Amino acid sequence: MPAKASGAGASSSSATIEVPVPRRSLIPGGTxxxxxxxxxxxxxxxxxxxxxxxxLLVHILDTALVRVSPEAYNVVISAYKTExxxxxxxxxxxxxxxxxxxxxxxxxxxxxxxxTRHQKAMFYVVLGVWLVxxxxxxxxxxxxxxxx
Amino acid sequence: MTTDLTLDNPRTPHARTxxxxxxxxxxxxxxxxxxxxxxxxxxxxxxxxxxxxxxxxQIDFAFVAGKLADPFWQWYDFAxxxxxxxxxxxxxxxxxxxxxxxxxxxxxxxAALLSSTAVLLVLGTLVLFTxxxxxxxxxxxxxxxxxxxxx
Numbered sequence: 175m176p177a178k179a180s181g182a183g184a185s186s187s188s189a190t191i192e193v194p195v196p197r198r199s200l201i202p203g204g205t206x207x208x209x210x211x212x213x214x215x216x217x218x219x220x221x222x223x224x225x226x227x228x229x230l231l232v233h234i235l236d237t238a239l240v241r242v243s244p245e246a247y248n249v250v251i252s253a254y255k256t257e258x259x260x261x262x263x264x265x266x267x268x269x270x271x272x273x274x275x276x277x278x279x280x281x282x283x284x285x286x287x288x289x290t291r292h293q294k295a296m297f298y299v300v301l302g303v304w305l306v307x308x309x310x311x312x313x314x315x316x317x318x319x320x321x322x
Numbered sequence: 323m324t325t326d327l328t329l330d331n332p333r334t335p336h337a338r339t340x341x342x343x344x345x346x347x348x349x350x351x352x353x354x355x356x357x358x359x360x361x362x363x364x365x366x367x368x369x370x371x372x373x374x375x376x377x378x379x380q381i382d383f384a385f386v387a388g389k390l391a392d393p394f395w396q397w398y399d400f401a402x403x404x405x406x407x408x409x410x411x412x413x414x415x416x417x418x419x420x421x422x423x424x425x426x427x428x429x430x431x432x433a434a435l436l437s438s439t440a441v442l443l444v445l446g447t448l449v450l451f452t453x454x455x456x457x458x459x460x461x462x463x464x465x466x467x468x469x470x471x472x473x
Contacts, residue, residue, distance in 0.1 A: 223413045223417075224413075224414070224417065226410065227410035227411075227414055231442065234403065234407070234442045234446050235442075235445075237386070237446075238445055238449045240383060240386050240390070240449065240453060241448070241449045241452065243460070244383035244457070244465060245464065247382070247383045247386070248382050251381055251382060254378060254381070255378055255379060255381075260378065263372070267368060267372065270364060270368070274357075274361045274364065274365070277357045277361065278358070278361065280354075281354050281357065281358065284354070311372075311373065314373060315372060315373075315377060318372075318376065318377030318378050318379055319377075319378065
């Protein structure tokens with residue numbers, strides 16, 4: 175049965191309820207979420223997601239040039255082989271790696287029974303696995319780009 | 323001012339107000355299902371194209387033609403195209419919904435996302451399945467080695 179709460183014309187005999195003043199938080203920022211691992215993983219997930227999206231748009235278009243001519247494709251793809259773009263590719267792979275690993279963390283937070291309890295620990299696992307992958311990829315890619 | 327606010331009891335079961343397909347729920351599920359598949363597909367994509375062999379330097383028309391002549395890579399890239407583009411577009415839709423307060427601008431951005439995604443899906447699919455690895459009259463220096471028998 176729905177309870178009715180009406181503003182004007184409510185019952186005249188209203189009891190006073192004592193509401194305790196909230197204790198001041200010991201955590202700077204005022205919330206458990208703000209400024210901690212949960213927020214930064216969310217911020218990084220957004221930024222990397224947007225960056226990857228715009229690269230994807232360009233990447234579909236540059237790959238579509240294989241349907242135009244071998245010359246057209248080779249000219250455009252040679253732009254990816256410069257030193258500046260080589261560093262851009264490193265950043266892109268780093269962004270994709272973080273987005274992928276943190277995405278798996280989000281899925282575990284959603285579906286794993288104790289996922290929320292371990293979300294902080296899982297963020298550091300994400301950073302650790304990301305670091306290992308980047309240590310594996312970076313020297314090899316830089317050798318390709320700078321001709322080692 | 324007269325307000326007549328009706329509140330349910332705390333343990334009243336959630337009553338669905340809208341009939342039909344819950345698109346937001348399926349979008350949420352799609353992000354997770356496609357996300358897991360994309361982790362595998364994109365790691366493979368990066369490993370083959372940027373890590374193995376000559377890395378970024380090996381990528382040219384002949385390299386791509388050699389891959390796309392194989393139906394395995396055709397379907398691999400098709401899966402990448404569809405899963406990644408829709409995943410990215412739905413993510414951008416979430417961001418638009420979060421930051422764009424004005425309904426008219428939101429509608430314009432949603433329309434831009436939808437139309438660009440539709441165009442790129444059609445373009446990418448056509449490229450993948452109408453692609454000729456040995457185009458007639460192409461410079462033999464630029465095409466894959468297996469084209470020698472054809473050209």
